[in-house]
Amino acid sequence: TRSTRPQRMLKAVQKNGTKGNPESVISAIDYFCKHSEWAMNVGDEKGSILDSVVTEVNPSTVLELGTYCGYSTVRIARLLSPGTKLITLEFNPVNAAVARQIIAYAGLQDKVILVEGSSGDLIPQMKERFGIMTFDFIFLDHWKDRYLPDIKLFEECGLLRKGSVLLADNVICPGTPEYLEYVRNSPRYESKYYPAHLEYTKVEDGLEKSVFLG
Ligand SMILES: O=C(c1ccccc1)c1ccc(O)c(O)c1[N+](=O)[O-]
Numbered sequence: 001t002r003s004t005r006p007q008r009m010l011k012a013v014q015k016n017g018t019k020g021n022p023e024s025v026i027s028a029i030d031y032f033c034k035h036s037e038w039a040m041n042v043g044d045e046k047g048s049i050l051d052s053v054v055t056e057v058n059p060s061t062v063l064e065l066g067t068y069c070g071y072s073t074v075r076i077a078r079l080l081s082p083g084t085k086l087i088t089l090e091f092n093p094v095n096a097a098v099a100r101q102i103i104a105y106a107g108l109q110d111k112v113i114l115v116e117g118s119s120g121d122l123i124p125q126m127k128e129r130f131g132i133m134t135f136d137f138i139f140l141d142h143w144k145d146r147y148l149p150d151i152k153l154f155e156e157c158g159l160l161r162k163g164s165v166l167l168a169d170n171v172i173c174p175g176t177p178e179y180l181e182y183v184r185n186s187p188r189y190e191s192k193y194y195p196a197h198l199e200y201t202k203v204e205d206g207l208e209k210s211v212f213l214g
């Protein structure tokens with residue numbers, strides 16, 4: 001059967017990247033998306049904002065919702081302190097298989113736990129399966145209609161602590177209006193919008209950073 005876009009992206013990483021070099025993997029994916037095929041990675045512009053927030057938080061416990069090909073997984077994992085691992089959830093098994101290979105090509109497999117399944121099923125299992133008390137940093141980049149139900153799930157499961165940082169992609173395009181309304185009007189969060197553009201385009205998009213106040 002015909003290859004998928006993520007599989008073609010993996011080939012481009014293996015061809016143009018340098019094994020064990022996360023920066024080269026990030027550049028190879030951005031080049032592929034700018035010159036060959038658009039793909040829904042967070043991209044270089046929003047990726048730089050992601051980098052700055054991760055660096056500022058310097059988290060010990062990290063969760064990513066929506067691995068896709070592992071681009072943001074690599075961006076985050078390359079910045080984590082030694083011994084810190086990030087958990088990333090991916091629903092699509094074909095994409096998960098590509099992400100594992102891209103993460104391994106970057107040499108970051110020991111810093112990443114990739115779990116296949118739906119966030120709604122897996123979030124309530126975080127404590128028992130991974131010994132997580134609370135998350136310091138959460139990156140939301142999965143199905144846009146899951147952002148709101150999943151943040152409520154984090155609260156119900158006691159996975160947030162005073163100061164937990166949630167960073168959400170695509171709050172303008174494709175958009176997550178109900179999530180935005182919730183975090184911007186809830187007294188339990190302090191939110192800030194980082195304007196940018198939809199990856200590899202001139203379309204307006206941005207990231208919303210929300211700090212849980214306890
Ligand atoms: O939903 C889409 C989408 C919708 C329609 C066509 C292509 C992609 C999308 C677009 C940009 C993103 O950064 C992103 O994370 C997603 N996503 O699926 O999670």
Ligand SMILES: [Mg+2]
Pocket residue numbers: 040041042141169170
């Ligand atoms: Mg996105």
